[in-house]
Amino acid sequence: MSPLADDAPPPTAGSDPNAVQKVCAVLRALAAPAPRRLTDLSAETGLHKVTVLRILDTLAQEGFAVRAADGRRWRPGPELMALAASAGRPDDLRALARPSLMRLAELSGDTVLLSVRSGVEAVCVEREVGSYPIRANYLDIGSRRPLGVGAGAMALLAWLPDREIDAILGIVVQRLGPYPRLGRAEIRAGITEARTRGHVVLLDQVVDTMGAIGVPVRDETGRTVAALSLAALTTRIRAREAELAEALRREADLMERERIPAGRGGVG
Template sequence: MTTPSTSLQKACRLLRALSDTRHTRLTDVAAAAGVDKASALRLLETLVAEGLVERDPDTKAFSPGPEWLTLQSAAQRRFDLRPVVRPALIRLANAFEDSAILSVPSGWESVCIELRLGTFPIRANYLDIGSRRPLGVGAGSLALLAALPDNELETVLGCIAPSLRRYPRLNADVLRRHVEATRERGYAVLLDVVVERMGGIAIALPDANGYPLGAISMAALNERILEREATIARALHREADAICATWRGRAPVPTRTAPAPRTAATDKAA
């Protein structure tokens, strides 16, 4: 992660950190932004005065302020995948009883911006709206990474290398292999990497030039993904094709055929 060198850069990093609901305490926000606590407090107090951040007088927790929400609303009116994708997430969560997620790229990170929980008793609930991860960490995030042009992919891998230390089962070489497998099969699968016994399956949502606008994914227990991989993959492809057609304002393209499912043994070999 590049060390921010100006107050404006530091303030922007603090605002990005606050988009993740896990970061509300000064210590957590400062650490996530890579800013020392003294500078973070000074800048956050300025942002509070400008209405971009709020601070609870009792808990001292920080959260987005009314001015930030106004800016967010204006931005979403220009470019917001959520209204197009929500029906697909509802259908996927209902059909498979597991969590359906919409993620979008933000720099070299992936951000969860919409989520529909399934009804299966054991839920993959380690993501919340606003959660951020380095690209490649998680199935949706991996789908976004794999959809990038090769030169941009290598740049991203260089940027996220320090962040990958938090994920002992991942490094740049492992991610390159996962990217290759994702491109070959046409969708991403990542198991037992971020959370033990949990995983995900995902597909990117490309724009007219093939650049990823976002990714839709299903998160569940590993065995629930492996047992139904081909079926889930077909459903993701179908929904992705319809979403992209709607977004581009043209008729849906024919549904692609998902490859045959892998076994647990082949997954470990990958």
């Protein structure tokens, strides 16, 4: 019997996810930096633990998931790693961004991030840590946040079409529990401010005493496909906002000129 035999046929719009969508949800949750417990995967995907376990067992048989050493947690398997490696072509977005991340970290001394969109979330796909001793290490490669939560996540959201933003916020507001200083009104205000400035600045909204500044990276059609952001102590952001914004925009422009083809960027 198929491990998903109890799942319903493909749903109509607005109904429960179908079998393939459930597998995709588990794979996204599994891609976190640290191994995940079954309970965590169930909570994050919204799927019953029995369903998640059946999916994991099948993924493990195919090499896409493995149990961690403690036997209670799960992590990506070798086949998933191979897929990620095969995506690392010379024109890959991360490779394109790497020189920019290095220059920005050297210039600022702070942590620089490359983020892409995955559904209604921003995913950190690359990071460069600068030399300043107090570092913003709360985001690692693979970390996810709702769009609008953090400078990179806001840069991915702010320049989307208004109707798309409306749809995204309708979902995101249900996921803001861990971020008590952020709600629909605060995110809306952040979008307006970002469009006025031409860059995102968020201070003390997600992590106390920490701030971030970010800019969008666009493809040849003008659509946002990634974000460059820099995280640091709030005092360091305030003192250098204009300088950092100019440096981030310069590197984003350089990436765009390299050329990011239409459709490049995003992980889901």
